[in-house]
Amino acid sequence: MSDMTAEGGKNTPSSPPLASSGRAPGRGRRDWPLYEVFVRGKRGLNHVHVGSLHAPDDEMAVHAARDVYTRRNEGVSIWVVKAEHISASSPDEKDPMFAPNGDKVYRHPTFYEIPDTVPHM
């Protein structure tokens, strides 16, 4: 159906008539960068990661995110960021990174009564 490529941020959709089929091998969305999508819901709170998508550039990524991830009235604000720009902790470091927190109960504010009227805790 399509052979799309990205060259210097531009792209070339070229689609034969609808009746044809078969994707051109070796070209296509692999050339589009992967974006991670964050949506802030109606009520405020924080932007939450909802998924990822491919897009030819930042601007189209925001628009694609609107169409793919906010179809059901989920959001009032969208962030996108190229996945390659995210620095992440390594799964191999899981234990040294997180295990030391497991037994430090005094770090958790569990000794307070939180009134029902305090939201988002």
Place this chain on the structure above:
Amino acid sequence: MAHEETVYDALDQAHGGEGHWAFGTGFDDPLAGVDTTVPDGVDPADLGAYCLMLGDDALVLAQRLTQWVTNAPELEEEVALANIALDLLGQARLLLARAGSVGVLGRSRTLAGDTIPDEDALAYFRDVDEFRSTALVVAPNGDFAQTIARLLVAATWRLALFARLRASRDPVLAAIAAKGVNELAYHRDHAGRWLLRLGDGTAESHQRAQAGVDAVWPLLADLFTATEVEARLTAAGVAVDPASVRDEVRSVLDEVLTRATLRLPAWPADAAPGGRLGRHGPELPALLEELQGLARTHPQATW
């Protein structure tokens, strides 16, 4: 409250935790509280006919865009085109329901079962000569570039029309237009962004965008000529004279094409209405066969 796992959970909580987010949350009924009385001095038959014109444009273009589903060049773009189609289908539904509410149903009411709502009867059980869509939306999709060129023209034209229609003396049309303006602004924006990237992209994308634009421009010919129905309703303050949007449409399209480094095709001379009077080429019967086939084969089907 525990930390919300996803934005969807958060929304569900925000709306009382009924767990219905899949069906949408916080949506407004666009016609809630709108007076449905036909304005004084307006022939209901004219009003209904006008609603069919605007509704059929949306219905037919929605069907054309739907033909990209499973065929679009990218998954993300497929969802975008389907979203636009759904917006248009929503506009069609409201407009056809308005036509039905003032008694304009043609032969469809006798063909459709009693349990079928007016708007569905109009969509699924009207024959091709009863459709009032313009050639612009009936034309086949062509390739992706041509689809985008047609969408840009259709959205630009309809947005200009709807922006003025918000002042209609018919409160239902005014409400439908007010809802539609936001949707159409997004459709125009989406098509415009794509055409910029295609036109100012590679040699191949530029050539295809130019070919698409060249194929679509002649379809502008009859968009700005009012039918007698539109002329009467314009005089009554209900409809918008299509000629009054020509300058805006032209300046928007000229600007987008220029920025997209595309050559402006010759602007076609005004032509007499065709599709608005039910005169269609062979493409519309084929489209309606696809659109109406299931409903006509199984008129009582439910799910």
